[in-house]
Structure formats: C-alpha cells, structure tokens
Amino acid sequence: MKYIVSGGNKLFGKLTIDSAKNAILPIIAATIMCDEECVIKDIPLYLDVMEMTLILEKLGKKISFKNGNLIISGAINTTSVIMAETKTLRSSIFMMGSILSKYRKAILTYPGGCDIGKRPIDIHLAGLKKLGIKFTFANDLIYCDASKVFGNVVELSYPSVGATENIMMASTLLDGEITVIKNCAREPEIVELARFINSMGGKVFGAGYETIVIYGVKKLHKTEFKCIGDRIACGTYLIAGAMCGGRIELDGIDPNFLLPLIVFLRNSGCNIDLFSDRIILENFSRLKSIEKIETETYPGFPTDLQSPMLVMQTISKGISIIHETVFEARFKVASELQKMGAKISVSERYATVVGVSKLKPAQVVCPDLRGGAGLVLAGLVAHGKSEIDEIFHIERGYYNFDKNLKSLGAIIDKVD
Numbered sequence: 473m474k475y476i477v478s479g480g481n482k483l484f485g486k487l488t489i490d491s492a493k494n495a496i497l498p499i500i501a502a503t504i505m506c507d508e509e510c511v512i513k514d515i516p517l518y519l520d521v522m523e524m525t526l527i528l529e530k531l532g533k534k535i536s537f538k539n540g541n542l543i544i545s546g547a548i549n550t551t552s553v554i555m556a557e558t559k560t561l562r563s564s565i566f567m568m569g570s571i572l573s574k575y576r577k578a579i580l581t582y583p584g585g586c587d588i589g590k591r592p593i594d595i596h597l598a599g600l601k602k603l604g605i606k607f608t609f610a611n612d613l614i615y616c617d618a619s620k621v622f623g624n625v626v627e628l629s630y631p632s633v634g635a636t637e638n639i640m641m642a643s644t645l646l647d648g649e650i651t652v653i654k655n656c657a658r659e660p661e662i663v664e665l666a667r668f669i670n671s672m673g674g675k676v677f678g679a680g681y682e683t684i685v686i687y688g689v690k691k692l693h694k695t696e697f698k699c700i701g702d703r704i705a706c707g708t709y710l711i712a713g714a715m716c717g718g719r720i721e722l723d724g725i726d727p728n729f730l731l732p733l734i735v736f737l738r739n740s741g742c743n744i745d746l747f748s749d750r751i752i753l754e755n756f757s758r759l760k761s762i763e764k765i766e767t768e769t770y771p772g773f774p775t776d777l778q779s780p781m782l783v784m785q786t787i788s789k790g791i792s793i794i795h796e797t798v799f800e801a802r803f804k805v806a807s808e809l810q811k812m813g814a815k816i817s818v819s820e821r822y823a824t825v826v827g828v829s830k831l832k833p834a835q836v837v838c839p840d841l842r843g844g845a846g847l848v849l850a851g852l853v854a855h856g857k858s859e860i861d862e863i864f865h866i867e868r869g870y871y872n873f874d875k876n877l878k879s880l881g882a883i884i885d886k887v888d
C-alpha cells in the first residue's frame with residue numbers, strides 16, 4: 473500500500489486525537505496479570521495493537537472488539553511466547569514482566585520493532601535480575617525463572633520506558649513484597665500503565681516521578697479503562713498544520729504533554745492557543761528554523777517527534793542542527809527527503825538542515841514509523857504528486873492518518 477499525496481493545500485478544521493499507542497501496548501500486556509474482564513475503551517486499530525492482541529489470543533486470552541472498545545478476558549494457557557509476531561513487535565517484551573508476575577516462568581524470543589538502531593534489553597534484564605529472576609539464553613530464546621522472585625530496590629542505569637514498565641509489571645503480583653524503581657522513565661504512558669494496574673487493584677505509587685514504589689498484591693480484578701490521547705500523533709498533526717499553514721484544532725490531548733514542541737512551534741512563528749484538553753494552531757507565514765533541537769527523555773523533546781520536526785526544518789528559513797540522543801539510527805528518512813530537494817547532512821547522531829523555500833514531489837519509501845509520517849508531511853508541502861511507499865510502517869502507530877489529513881483539507885489517497 474502507498475499514499476499518493478498532492479501537496480500545496482493549507483489545513484483547516486478539527487480532529488479528535490486517538491488513545492495513545494504507547495500507553496495501550498503495555499496495558500494490553502498487563503491484562504495477562506488479570507483473568508477477569510478488562511475493557512479498554514475507544515481503541516484505535518493501530519497495526520501494532522492488532523499484532524499485540526493477536527499474540528495474546530495465541531497465548532489463550534479471549535479477545536473481542538465491541539463498540540470501539542477492546543475486551544480481554546480469561547487466562548493464558550502457555551507461558552511460552554515464541555511466535556513470528558514477536559519478531560516484528562518490540563512491545564512483545566512487556567509480556568516478560570506480566571507473565572513472570574503471575575506465572576513465575578516464561579520463555580520469550582528477542583523482540584523486534586522499528587529499525588532505528590540497536591534495541592538491547594540489558595536494562596530490563598538487569599532490573600529483573602535485582603528481583604531475583606534468573607535468565608538463561610539458548611537458540612535465540614530467553615528462558616526466565618522467577619520461582620525465587622522478591623521485592624527489592626532497582627536503580628536503572630538509564631530511564632528506559634520499556635524497562636520501567638516491565639519491572640513495574642513484574643513487581644505487581646509479588647504479594648506482600650515492596651519494590652522501588654529509581655531513575656525510572658517519567659513518560660505520561662508510564663503513568664497510564666500505573667493507573668491501569670491500580671484500576672485493577674494494584675498498588676503502584678509515584679509514576680511520573682523519578683522513583684516508583686510498588687506494593688505487591690495477591691490478585692487483580694476486572695476493570696474498565698480509557699487511555700490518554702496520543703501525544704506523538706497530536707504533535708505530528710501540529711507540525712503538519714505549521715508546515716502547510718492554516719488553522720487546526722486538536723481535541724482530546726493535554727497540552728502539558730507537548731510543551732517542548734509547543735515552544736519550538738511558537739519560536740518558529742506559529743500562533744498557538746492552549747486549553748485543558750485542546751490545542752489550536754494557526755500559521756500563515758514561512759516558518760523560521762529552530763537553531764538547535766535535542767531529543768531527550770520526558771519531559772524533554774521526544775525522539776518520536778524528531779523525524780516530523782526534521783521534516784519541518786527542511787522548509788523553514790535558516791539552519792537547524794538536530795541532535796538525536798535517544799536512538800542511534802533515527803535519521804534514515806534523510807536520504808528520502810534529499811530526493812525531495814531537502815538539504816540535510818547527517819553525521820552520526822547529528823543532522824544539519826539548511827531550509828529550502830520549496831520541496832519537490834518524489835517517489836519515496838517509509839524507512840520506519842515516525843520517518844514515514846514525516847515523509848507524508850513533506851508530501852503535503854511539495855507542489856505536485858508524491859508517492860509514499862511501504863506505509864504499513866505508518867499504520868503501526870497512526871490510525872486513519874490519511875482520512876484525518878483529508879478531513880483537514882489535504883489531498884491524500886491510499887492505493888494498492
């Protein structure tokens with residue numbers, strides 16, 4: 473599948489932001505810890521979410537989608553997560569924490585995911601080892617033994633999102649034990665996972681801060697839960713609005729989750745109004761470059777918005793230097809953008825962008841999820857017809873991306 477985009481239109485209108493992919497994925501894994509019915513409301517059908525539910529179904533969970541809600545119930549009937557799907561989905565690693573919490577043993581394959589650099593799991597394993605969990609490795613499989621698991625103080629060497637979530641889940645059902653995670657990730661999606669676990673009767677405190685404390689409980693019960701809006705999708709639409717010009721209104725998002733982006737967009741020349749769960753962006757002039765953009769862990773500028781922001785710099789007036797500190801190979805989109813006339817040079821974790829007044833249409837291929845979304849934004853400002861291929865990358869994390877942009881006035885079609 474590909475998108476055919478005819479650039480040049482301004483964007484006007486309103487969108488409601490869907491629930492956050494990066495909150496939903498660990499939450500789906502967390503349902504393994506509860507045999508009763510978990511209803512996750514208003515679920516967008518991201519490809520990653522479909523893949524994750526498929527894995528759970530293969531493990532024995534009952535899965536259904538009703539009125540836009542995802543309903544998960546029953547117990548898994550195997551603790552071996554060995555299937556093709558886990559090779560393409562990084563989030564399959566979350567099942568390690570949730571399965572070990574409830575069943576105290578697991579066998580998993582190494583997880584897959586976006587090709588944005590090495591994605592080791594050493595911080596996950598080091599943290600889980602601190603809880604007394606033992607690992608052996610053979611034939612590309614990870615054998616986990618949590619028969620002697622206990623609560624402990626775990627200090628992460630880096631505030632990894634996935635490791636924080638995995639250790640939080642592994643500690644949830646350690647009845648009577650206390651686990652403290654220090655130097656943990658503070659992303660809003662971590663807070664969502666804690667809120668979800670607590671909605672089932674878990675006792676997780678401090679999520680969103682540098683130290684999380686988990687009081688282990690014996691059992692979790694049924695729940696109904698709705699996740700926060702997707703800050704990365706929202707940020708992508710804001711950048712689209714800034715690049716194309718016009719006036720867009722995005723509902724269903726707490727602007728506090730996007731403050732570094734909002735500062736950059738204002739410094740670029742956009743007018744932005746903020747409300748408790750709504751952002752309005754307006755721009756009718758050429759954007760100014762941001763001199764220095766550095767990705768950081770939350771609450772810094774998110775690595776997941778680096779590609780769309782890089783694309784924005786290609787048409788902004790001036791020079792921008794982008795430093796990617798989180799992932800080592802997140803500039804793959806640069807060579808595709810060069811085909812569209814962008815002036816970018818990449819050296820290791822730095823990209824230098826000299827803004828041009830126009831991009832030209834081209835045939836390009838999505839290198840990864842966020843880079844793919846960035847290419848669509850480039851297509852929206854290149855006058856003429858661009859073809860963006862391998863859009864399955866985009867559909868892993870954006871739901872109805874083409875339809876949403878179309879509703880704002882963009883010319884974009886999905887074709888075989």
Ligand code: UD1
Binds near residue numbers: 493593633776
């Ligand atoms: C999550 C997000 C992803 C986002 C990233 C950083 C989900 C499903 N995905 O990914 O969209 O880009 O956070 O905000 O929530 N690292 C190690 N060893 C480990 C774990 C991580 O070296 O054991 C490194 C990674 O290679 C990477 C950095 O730490 O360079 C950040 O990774 P992490 O925070 O764990 O990101 P993910 O949970 O994979």
